Amino acid sequence: MNPTQPVSRVAVAGASGRMGRMLIEAIRAADDMVLAGALDLPSSPAIGSDATAFLGYASGVAITADLRQALQGVDVLIDFTRPEGTLHHLQVCQELGVRMVIGTTGFSDAQKAQIAAAAQQHAIVMAPNMSVGVNVTLKLLEMAAKALAQGYDIEVIEAHHRHKVDAPSGTALKMGEVIADALGRDLKDCAVYAREGVTGERDPSTIGFSTIRGGDIVGDHTVLFAGIGERIEITHKSSSRTTYAQGSLRAVRFLAHHPRGMFDMFDVLGLRA
Structure with missing residues (x-):
């Protein structure tokens, strides 16, 4: 672990889905992050279960449909869901001061503008592909x-x-x-x-x-x-969603040093001309 790298408390939206589980597994393996929240739809059969149960490990973090509960004490929310859900999460993240990594796609221009406006208060990395x-x-x-x-x-x-x-x-x-x-x-x-x-x-x-x-x-x-x-x-x-998860974690690390602003993976990877 890099001693200058802060430990980030991370929540995952869509925690019981394929991408959500990949993110949770990657966070667990990272020595500079800790899983602090797990969010899913009320209809998910995983509600109430431990977020890392599928790994045979108890994290003490239960999957919940209560957004505010999932975001308590969280630094960053990673969100790969649907546009409507992400925008709802965005509103509460702004209220609680939680930064976001957004991998959701399918936003309209108006919705993208809404996200960019929110980034003036709390930093957001948004990219259609985190790889x-x-x-x-x-x-x-x-x-x-x-x-x-x-x-x-x-x-x-x-x-x-x-x-x-x-x-x-x-x-x-x-x-x-x-x-x-x-x-x-x-x-x-x-x-x-x-x-x-x-x-x-x-x-x-x-x-x-x-x-x-x-x-x-x-x-x-x-x-x-x-x-x-x-x-x-x-x-x-x-060939695997692992690459999306690892890119998302790099975005989380980037946000640890940026309190506000709208960024993408070019910023995270230093590819901006």
Whole structure:
């Protein structure tokens, strides 16, 4: 343990879900964090059980549907839930002075603005994908887009498990945003999300998106830069949610030194230009 690194008291939303359990396991293994709260929906059969029971270990932290109870004495809430739930959690976190790591996707522009406004009081790290590898990939895409600004058609292809409810994925949209920004465009004006029938020739200024849903695919993302005589593919594939959990813990460590402000994983990883 780094003696200069403070110990963070962390709560996890969606504690009995796949991502929640991965986060709890990662927190337990970290020597600079302690699990201090576990939150889930009132309908969850895990309510009242010990948050680390699935690991065969008693943490003394019970999973609860009482948000204020779960956040008592907590420094940071890690939230990978749904937009409506995250915004409700945000309101109470602001009241209690709890910082947030938000991995939830599917927010509207208005909801994102609400989160950014809250970050003026208490620090928030929000990213559609907490994976260190994905965020390094985003940096590579920024570099590639600037170098391949002319003569290359850009397509984003993503694949996820059958249970994912939003499309394109938040990560795919972030990839599109990074590329569009590097090209001096607005993704809202150049994104194409569907093609069917007689579509005409491809507009070279557009960024296309293709979505695949099936099985238990954790998350695959490929950006294709298709030129004349060559094509470049930049791909990231996730085989486990562990990478999301480890990235989230890096965000928690970052927040220990930032009392307020809106941040993303580029800030956490020092990738900001």
